[in-house]
Amino acid sequence: MERFRMEIESLSKNEELARVVTAVFMSRLDPTLEEMDDVKTAVSEAVTNAVIHGYQEGEGIIYMELQAEERQLTVMVRDLGVGIADVKRAMEPMYTTDPSGERSGMGFSFMEAFMDQVQVESEPGRGTLVTMRKKIGR
Amino acid sequence: MQQTFSYEARGQALIIHLPKELDHHNCRNLKYETDLLLAENYINRIVFDFSRTEFMDSSGIGVLLNRYKQMTANGGEVALCGVNTRVRRILTIGGISRLMEQYENREAAVTG
Numbered sequence: 001m002e003r004f005r006m007e008i009e010s011l012s013k014n015e016e017l018a019r020v021v022t023a024v025f026m027s028r029l030d031p032t033l034e035e036m037d038d039v040k041t042a043v044s045e046a047v048t049n050a051v052i053h054g055y056q057e058g059e060g061i062i063y064m065e066l067q068a069e070e071r072q073l074t075v076m077v078r079d080l081g082v083g084i085a086d087v088k089r090a091m092e093p094m095y096t097t098d099p100s101g102e103r104s105g106m107g108f109s110f111m112e113a114f115m116d117q118v119q120v121e122s123e124p125g126r127g128t129l130v131t132m133r134k135k136i137g138r
Numbered sequence: 139m140q141q142t143f144s145y146e147a148r149g150q151a152l153i154i155h156l157p158k159e160l161d162h163h164n165c166r167n168l169k170y171e172t173d174l175l176l177a178e179n180y181i182n183r184i185v186f187d188f189s190r191t192e193f194m195d196s197s198g199i200g201v202l203l204n205r206y207k208q209m210t211a212n213g214g215e216v217a218l219c220g221v222n223t224r225v226r227r228i229l230t231i232g233g234i235s236r237l238m239e240q241y242e243n244r245e246a247a248v249t250g
Contacts, residue, residue, distance in 0.1 A: 012163035019193070037193075037224050044195040048162040101207070102169050104200035106232060113231050 001069040002028070010051050010060040010079065018047040018064060018077075025066045026073050029136040038114035039073065039134060045107040046077040046130045053097070054081030054128055073134050075115075080127040087120050143168055145175060151183040151248045152176075156191045160198040168201055182214040185247045186238075189220030199232035206237055215239075219247035 004025050008014045019040040026039055050062045060081055067074040084090045091112075096105030111118045115132040122128040142164070146153040152175060157164045175181070184205055188194075206216045219241045221229065229235050241247035 012166065015161050015163050016159055040193065041195050041228065044161055044193075044197075048195070048197060052162065100169065101204045102165070102200050104196045104203055104232065106196040106199055110196045110231065 001067055003068075004066040006064050008047075008062050008064065010055040010058070010062050010081075012048075012051055012057075014062070015044055015047045015051065018062075019044050021064075022066060022075060026068070026136065029068055029071060029073060031136045035134070035136055039075070042111045042114045042118075042132055042134075043075055043077070045110045046075070046132065049107050049130070050077060050079035050081065050128070052103070053084070054079030056082060071136050073136050075132045076129065077132075078127065078129045083124040083126050083128055084120070084122040085124050087122050091120065143171065145171070147179065147181075148185075148248050150180055151185055152179070152181045153185045153187055153244065153248065155187045155189070156198075158190050158192050160191050160194040160201075162195075162197040165197050165201050169204070172205065176208065182209075182212070183248070183250065184209055184214070184216045185244065186216070186218050187220050187244055187247075188218065188222065188225050189244075191220070191222070191225055194225050194228045196232060198228065199234060202232075202234055202238070215250065217241060217247040217250060219244050 022043045023036055023040055047062060060079060063078040065076040089095060091108040093109045094105040096103045111132055115134045117133040119131040144155045209216050216238045218238050221240055
């Protein structure tokens with residue numbers, strides 16, 4: 001198994017950094033352009049959640065781990081932020097805690113649409129770990 | 139590279155040229171800027187121009203939906219142009235395709 005880890009500050013400009021690094025790492029699995037874009041979108045959703053919800057747009061560190069084993073890509077995005085009290089509810093389409101109306105509430109739906117498997121572990125006050133898997137090159 | 143929106147008025151239509159990467163980071167100022175433009179001008183049509191856009195996530199969907207609500211509340215419309223295959227996929231999954239008409243080119247989108 002090949003593994004890559006990084007820690008990034010919880011800043012919105014790092015959403016793009018996370019996508020680009022993931023794309024470079026997964027390129028060794030020889031993905032199609034569509035698979036590459038799908039994973040980039042899913043990573044963007046998970047990191048954006050950490051920035052906006054996990055750390056409430058304040059300071060914090062986002063921990064990312066990427067794994068490639070045969071054709072399986074695993075992406076883990078962890079924050080040590082506020083956590084999610086009701087994961088099931090948070091994952092419902094269109095559910096959002098944002099009062100401005102600018103957030104669609106589709107973050108988890110997008111992760112699920114673009115990856116094969118999405119797992120969310122969270123504890124209020126402790127943080128959230130999102131683990132996403134996708135088989136590349138089918 | 140600074141990735142910002144640019145705005146272009148065409149009669150009562152407002153064209154919003156979207157950035158290359160349409161994510162949460164790049165969408166931060168859009169609400170403030172468009173609210174200002176909508177308050178100061180009579181606009182009954184917003185055209186989102188995706189010609190430059192190569193990446194989009196659900197933050198883009200949020201922005202489109204909120205503008206759609208704002209416009210339709212006052213009898214206005216929202217149209218899209220310059221949509222590539224990737225963006226079309228995101229729009230479809232985000233449920234936008236049903237709500238907003240997509241045009242081949244900018245002029246057609248402005249005219250409706």
